[in-house]
Amino acid sequence: MAESRKSRAGITPGKTEGTVWTVPGADQFKVREFDTISLLYDPRSAETHLLDAFSREVLDTLTDQPRSIADAIRALTELVPDDARDGLENRITSLIVEFDRLGLVYPVLEGSA
Amino acid sequence: MIGDVVTGDKVPELATDGARALRRGSFCFRVGPFTARVQTSVPTLRRDLLQIYAEYPLAAPEDLVDFSIKVAHTSLLRCWVRPKVIADTGFANTPFVPLPEDLSVLAFEMGLNWLVGTTADQFLVFHAGLVARDGRTVVMPGASGQGKSTLTAGLAYGGWRLFSDEFALLRPETFEFHPYPRPVSLKNESISVLGSRVPQDRFSRIYRDTPKGTIRYLRPPAQSLARSHVPARPHLILFPEYNPDAKPTVEEIRKIEAFALIRGSVVNSDRLGPVAFDTMCRLTEECPVFRLTYRSLDQGIAMVEDLWERLP
Amino acid sequence: MTGSRLVRALRNPRELTGWSLPEWSALLFEARYAGVLARICHDLREVGVRDQLPAGVRDHLTAAERGAALSHTRVTWELDRLRRVFEGTPQKFLLLKGAAYTVRELPWAVGRLSSDIDVLVARPDLEKVEAALIHAGWEPARADNYDQKYYREWMHELPPLRHPERHTVIDVHHTILPPTGRVSIDGAQLLEQARDVDDRFMVLSDADMVLHSAVHLFQDGEVRGGVRDLLDQADMIRHFGQDPAFWPALIGRADELGLGRALYYSLRYGQRLMGAPVPDQVQADARRFGPPAAVCLLMDRLVAAAIAPDYMFERRTGAGLAGHMLYLRSHWLKMPPMMLARHLGTKAWKRVTSR
Secondary structure, three states: OHHHHHHOOOOOOOOOOOOEEEOOOHHHOEEEEEOOEEEEEEOOOOEEEEEOHHHHHHHHHHHHOOEOHHHHHHHHHHHOOHHHOOOHHHHHHHHHHHHHHHOOOEEEOOOOO | OOOOOOOOOOOOOOOOHHHHHHHHOOEEEEEOOEEEEEEEOOHHHHHHHHHHOOOOOEOOOOOOOOEEEEEEEOOOHHHOOOOEEEEEOOOOOOOOOOEEHHHHHHHHHHHHHHHHHHHOOOOEEEEEEEEEEOOEEEEEEOOOOHHHHHHHHHHHOOOOEEEEOOEEEEEOOOOEEEOOOOOEEEEOHHHHHHHOOOOHHHEEEEEEEEOOEEEEEEOOOHHHHHOOOOOEEEEEEEEEEEOOOOOOEEEEOOHHHHHHHHHHHEOOHHHHHHHHHHHHHHHHHHOOEEEEEEOOHHHHHHHHHHHHHHOO | OOOOHHHHHHHOHHHHHHOOHHHHHHHHHHHHHHOOHHHHHHHHHHOOOHHHOOHHHHHHHHHHHHHHHHHHHHHHHHHHHHHHHOOOOOOOEEEEHHHHHHHOOOHHHOOOOOOOEEEEOOHHHHHHHHHHHHHOOOEEOOOOHHHHHHHHHHOOEOOOEEOOOOOOEEEEEOOOOOOOOOOOOOHHHHHHOOEEOOOOEEEOOHHHHHHHHHHHHHOOOOOOOOHHHHHHHHHHHHHHOOOOOHHHHHHHHHHHHOOHHHHHHHHHHHHHHHOOOOOHHHHHHHHHHOOOHHHHHHHHHHHHHHHOOOOHHHOOOHHHHHHHHHHHHHHHHHOOHHHHHHHHHHHHHHHHHOO
16 A cells, blocks of 8 residues: 555645645744734745745644544534635645645655664 | 035036045945945036935945946947946846936946845845835835825935935844835925925936926935934835825735735845745735825825824 | 965964965955965954954955855755755765765865856766756756757756756766877776765765866866865875875875876875875875976966966066966867867857957
């Protein structure tokens, strides 16, 4: 099972079950908040990112503890009032895809160190 | 001084230290924190430099030269037929284009600006106008355009100390701006607007058919040049917009938008990395940030002064 | 051979505390031009004299260090992004030049300014690697039809791939010299002796690293302003040469790959100009790779003149011509004469019409 996963070319978030996402650069981030927006400077990429409150929450959730997308959705759903849960899964998934693209989060394959 | 002026109002002809130095190729003068060395055999440029930079301090032969610039004809043939000149900073990959010989001083200015924008990373460098009063500054970030330079020049000749109309230099370690007073490049209508409030001998001659239209350089006030070694603290950040058709407004900008606008005006934020981030955050946190829309130079100046008075 | 100002500064940074400001003015220009100012900053820190220097000089050093820090960040980040693309696949990459020095944290990784990444893969893997990078967002840099064709047919690498957001470039090679040159090397030979850094990246063996740098300076591309390459080679000699097994491996490998001439020049000028500690016996062993005496004398003069730049207000007239002669010689080695005439002819034509 592990072998067949590794031989697939690349990792696509949301399509590879069991992928856990981590934030290895968190110790180095410089974060400042203005109003409800967070500015995040990542010295590893020399990029400055703008995160709204929700995006920040998602990133913090993964920083606290590496999680799969499904786990992140579960944890965040609890924080969000019922009437705002529509489309939550999609939003969280797209955010994690974007974080991956920006190099803020990294996938850890199931079964690897 | 370059012009070796005693009376202060007329630039003497060739028998000066500056002229001699220019001919020898070792004409060095101080512009704010930098010493620039210029070499040129183009007579137009020699005359223009001696007039425009007359009140700038001449550097001593044993001073450190920060920037070296040559301005020369693009080819031997070009000396005779519609001669063109180009700036040479010694490096490859520069964006300079040949200009008509009459506009040699523009080539020099471009060369110097490029060097400051690409190698002065001891500072956080902003595209901004910058003036000061009582040890505190008003910085006006924005891309090169008529509004910013004209307003900066108006304030400079209205009792404020001119730091720069082009580049604001902030030293991160001390959180102070350093003067970098350049001749203010005024275009088209701005020339007459300033011309009515500033003596004619403060201006260079007219340069026509430049890539940006008609230009005249306005020399910085003598007092600004005399104090160009004295830094000042950040205090107020303004984004001025000249619009003769709009209602004049003063609007405070939200911090997060202010940060984005400030960052957009910094030339070297990449190279300063985390230092740039911390410094820009500190500016955003500590300085009030406003957008100003004004209809005329007089009104713009009045609005700046009014805002300055109202701030703690 | 007496050292130029820049070479003296590189060989003995301690003496810089005694330099006058006019000497510093010239050095700052020359070092910046040659891309070694940040390296000199590092050396001054290492010997503990940076704080003794005048404030104006220190500002320039600070500026140079900041530029180099960004380049370092860009290289390490690009490697991070490259790893991400191929996560979960078995594809491996042999890193070349700056990226290799950086990932191995070698002494001459310090103060580099290029952020291009050069990698080498097995020839059969070229298309698949290119496809994966393009799928992940990189774009081929040259749009021109002629240059694309030139690259794919004659060169040793794919057209450069540029990332549109980061503006960084990855050059994917299958060997280190163009296959149409007078000397050619099969990438497989290099891969065979490469060393793993981790499960994704490899670097050349020590001997191959020296030879690659030597060939880059003395046979491939322009030589003018190549002081940094010669400095790298001197550093490599100093670093790798501590292991006595390095020397016979270096000579043997030069023989095997047909790169003796470049090695000869590297050892000769590395020692004469940059003070590289090459054992006498090694210089003797390398002599057989050298050119006829007359050529050697000519090269001595050309290289000394071309290697280090001059302060723009002190230009010696010889350097320009010397640089040109060496450039023509380099292209001559890259392509057989008929092809060269056609290629240079086309490039000149394009330059005239695009003005």
